[in-house]
Amino acid sequence: MQNLRRRMLTPVLAATVAIAPALGLAAPASAAPAAPAGLVFAQEAADEPDWHPASVSVTTAKISKTAFTLKSSEGCANRAHITATLSGPLPTENVLVSAVGVDIRRNGAIYDATLLTNTRGNVWEGDLLVCGKDPAGTYSTELYGAYVTGTGVNDPNLTYYRTNVTTGRYTVKRPASVTLNAAPEPVRKGTKLTAKGVFSTDGRAAANTKVQIWFKADGASAWSRQATVTTNAKGAYGRTFKATTSGTWKAVVPATGSRNEVVAYDAVRVRK
Structure with missing residues (x-):
């Protein structure tokens, strides 16, 4: 899977606003100053923020494949296409960061994550990569949109918004x-x-x-x-x-x- 061993739509978003364009995230025209070095990693271990209801919701979410059978020696050529439709566009004005992503859990813990791209209208798409090195078993997915308002990570009024969460699952098995x-x-x-x-x-x-x-x-x-x-x-x-x-x-x-x-x-x- 993609090498993003962190929860992408939590306080890490606020700390990574400086690299938002590289991640495909929406960011305001005048981004806040870059977070101090090391802040991203400190934020990864922090508790989740207090989420507020987002102004939009996820109406449909689909994954093209839910069962994979592959050898542990295989690479990462296996993939499933994920498509999500929102009830409206995610806010971008006066927003620090906004994105739609998928958290992947194994045995209840965050295992990986992937970000989707806004392809047309309110539709977001992306690929879930499955690798031979991924342990066999059942994985659950949590898909949602999120955005952060405020001027930067030190803003006391920094506020986190999240849509509803849609869940799914897929399996990895050995031949x-x-x-x-x-x-x-x-x-x-x-x-x-x-x-x-x-x-x-x-x-x-x-x-x-x-x-x-x-x-x-x-x-x-x-x-x-x-x-x-x-x-x-x-x-x-x-x-x-x-x-x-x-x-x-x-x-x-x-x-x-x-x-x-x-x-x-x-x-x-x-x-x-």
Whole structure:
């Protein structure tokens, strides 16, 4: 994600008015003097200001993609487009800084943030970048507009305004795969048949993972779970069964918060 490890629409805005044009923020024609060196970082740890209701509100907010599956070694090419529509324009006259941004939370804490750009009318847009280095799991988003009035960070009348907050979420998961080979095939009825394979996630063999082994006889409509086994240090699993009838075997590794469910099949003919 973008390297903005701070809450963008808090007192940091007031402290960063000197670099507002570089961030794409609106600022008055005669900006206040630059904040003293180090103030930005001091402000980052401060409590949130007392927000006042903004004169506009967020009416719609959309994110183009809410599920990402990528290896931890991937870069930051994955993205989702964010579009927000406000009920009117954010004030710019006599305003120190104004912006629409998105705070990204992981496990309840601020993880990242991104700023949107005013593209047309009251529409703001931007991209959420998702990188392989981002931990797998669920992220929540908080989108809102904010502006600050006053002459500078030392103004006792400095006032913070914020619109309503719209929330959303997206997930980051690692790719997974499972193989299955039920052998021998064909197999003689009453003899042994072994269902085995390998499970991997994020491109590596995964140990201590539960794999469900299912079977459905030819002509049947329902699957029957035959066993649940655990992968070894090399990601391998296996179980031996008595061959009774022809059908299809299935290996299932259920989804978790960090990966999607994966399934593999293998049909076996049982002969007399």
